[in-house]
Amino acid sequence: MTDSKLPLAGKVALVTGGGRGIGRAIALAYADEGADIAVVARTQSQLDEVASEITAKGRKAAAFATDVTDYEAVVEMAAACRAEFGRLDILVNNAGGTLETRSVSESDPEQWVAGLELNLHSVYYVSKALLPLMIDSGDGGKVINIGSGMGRTPGPGVYPVSKAAMWMLTQSLSMEVWQHGIDVNELIPGPVATYLTRGRMKVGDTPPFAESERVKPPEDVAPLAIWLATQAPGGPTGQSFSIARRPL
Amino acid sequence: MLTGSDQPLAGKVALITGGGRGIGRAIALAYANAGADIAVVARTQSQLDEVVGAVTSHGRSAIGLACDVTDYDAVKDMASAFRAVFDRLDILVNNAGGNLDQRSILDSDPEVWTGGIELNLYSAYFVSRELLPLMIETGGGKVINMSSNLGRSPGPGVYRVGKAAMWMFTQSLSMEVWQHDIDVNELIPGPVETFLTRGLMKVGETPTFAASERVKPPEDVAPLALWLATQPKGGPTGQSFSIARRPI
Numbered sequence: 001m002t003d004s005k006l007p008l009a010g011k012v013a014l015v016t017g018g019g020r021g022i023g024r025a026i027a028l029a030y031a032d033e034g035a036d037i038a039v040v041a042r043t044q045s046q047l048d049e050v051a052s053e054i055t056a057k058g059r060k061a062a063a064f065a066t067d068v069t070d071y072e073a074v075v076e077m078a079a080a081c082r083a084e085f086g087r088l089d090i091l092v093n094n095a096g097g098t099l100e101t102r103s104v105s106e107s108d109p110e111q112w113v114a115g116l117e118l119n120l121h122s123v124y125y126v127s128k129a130l131l132p133l134m135i136d137s138g139d140g141g142k143v144i145n146i147g148s149g150m151g152r153t154p155g156p157g158v159y160p161v162s163k164a165a166m167w168m169l170t171q172s173l174s175m176e177v178w179q180h181g182i183d184v185n186e187l188i189p190g191p192v193a194t195y196l197t198r199g200r201m202k203v204g205d206t207p208p209f210a211e212s213e214r215v216k217p218p219e220d221v222a223p224l225a226i227w228l229a230t231q232a233p234g235g236p237t238g239q240s241f242s243i244a245r246r247p248l
Numbered sequence: 249m250l251t252g253s254d255q256p257l258a259g260k261v262a263l264i265t266g267g268g269r270g271i272g273r274a275i276a277l278a279y280a281n282a283g284a285d286i287a288v289v290a291r292t293q294s295q296l297d298e299v300v301g302a303v304t305s306h307g308r309s310a311i312g313l314a315c316d317v318t319d320y321d322a323v324k325d326m327a328s329a330f331r332a333v334f335d336r337l338d339i340l341v342n343n344a345g346g347n348l349d350q351r352s353i354l355d356s357d358p359e360v361w362t363g364g365i366e367l368n369l370y371s372a373y374f375v376s377r378e379l380l381p382l383m384i385e386t387g388g389g390k391v392i393n394m395s396s397n398l399g400r401s402p403g404p405g406v407y408r409v410g411k412a413a414m415w416m417f418t419q420s421l422s423m424e425v426w427q428h429d430i431d432v433n434e435l436i437p438g439p440v441e442t443f444l445t446r447g448l449m450k451v452g453e454t455p456t457f458a459a460s461e462r463v464k465p466p467e468d469v470a471p472l473a474l475w476l477a478t479q480p481k482g483g484p485t486g487q488s489f490s491i492a493r494r495p496i
Binding site: 171172174175178179183188190212214216227234235236237238239240241242243244245246247248 | 420423431438460464475482483484485488491492495496
């Protein structure tokens with residue numbers, strides 16, 4: 001069932017960290033706009049739930065249980081995606097999280113390094129493994145990397161460092177693939193109530209770090225993700241788009 | 249007169265500086281097409297008359313306010329003239345700007361240099377200073393400051409310094425007025441063929457400074473300006489939105 005009037009009809013989108021939170025909200029929103037969806041996460045039960053919600057919308061869905069910090073696993077996932085869909089138009093590098101919030105001097109090196117692997121290496125691995133498919137598809141495409149305002153703000157924890165590195169990866173990658181019609185941008189959601197921020201943020205509340213901010217539900221991130229995914233060829237690339245409410 | 253979902257700005261009033269031609273004119277017409285009533289501000293009466301005619305042919309009210317926005321007294325008079333016609337302000341686009349004098353600091357003419365700061369920074373400050381009280385009275389709105397990648401990239405010419413200062417002004421103003429439900433963001437159009445850039449760039453061509461860039465017509469800036477103007481309350485503020493195609 002395809003509705004050619006929908007802006008993402010005929011497109012295939014892959015969303016990492018798509019089992020819950022922001023990734024799930026984006027996956028469902030893209031399905032509403034007509035895309036077929038590959039969801040990637042570690043937890044099979046969450047993947048199955050999202051995949052069934054997508055198929056209920058009349059779209060094709062595939063769930064790939066993958067640890068995106070493991071390059072070998074990512075390469076296998078990319079092969080499965082190619083076999084299942086034969087093309088890729090939109091890649092959302094959304095998997096990420098906060099692992100070590102302590103200062104550099106107090107940090108556990110293993111946790112600190114794992115934070116880089118989760119927020120940076122994952123984006124690199126998935127892009128490296130899947131961009132050949134996007135290039136082969138021949139219609140260009142969009143890469144959307146979910147960043148953070150904390151990546152612009154020095155502070156404790158590995159998260160700011162990893163997101164800063166991911167922003168430079170975003171810009172560097174944009175310059176590498178623009179000739180293939182692939183646009184690469186960052187999306188900064190600002191504070192969102194998700195599984196990862198539970199206990200610290202509640203929808204509608206003001207977060208402790210900025211009075212002007214508003215804690216959003218994951219669904220509030222989807223309109224910007226759609227806007228980026230539906231830009232015409234020659235649209236923005238190497239840019240950062242933020243729906244935060246504080247200067248970054 | 250159409251209203252409804254294709255008229256998301258119905259009942260709104262927008263003021264656009266530098267609205268007589270180029271990007272400002274394109275935004276004014278796009279807002280009118282979305283249902284807004286329009287005030288255009290520029291120095292040249294004949295250009296204002298043309299835009300007002302185009303807006304009224306959309307079935308919207310429009311006024312042209314001839315004003316040099318680098319002159320604070322003139323801006324005060326302009327604000328009074330605006331208030332005499334419209335009793336509200338919902339969207340302010342600080343678009344007036346220019347001065348692409350490329351000379352280095354040591355080679356520069358101090359009068360031209362300080363004139364560049366007046367044109368790119370003082371103008372936005374003067375107009376915001378005079379018109380935001382009305383926006384506050386009428387329940388909030390959006391301020392969109394037109395800027396440039398050059399404001400993030402050190403080099404010759406006063407334009408960069410003016411735009412860098414305008415970015416800090418944008419962020420500072422956002423923190424001052426968010427409690428009044430006014431969101432203040434920057435829009436970076438990337439290379440656009442306008443009266444100001446004629447001879448330097450042509451639509452569809454690659455500009456000299458970046459192979460990945462594409463010279464756009466002014467109309468290509470309007471969709472992002474419309475997107476920003478139609479964000480719900482609690483949307484982004486203090487952020488920068490760019491449709492450039494090179495890392496800033």
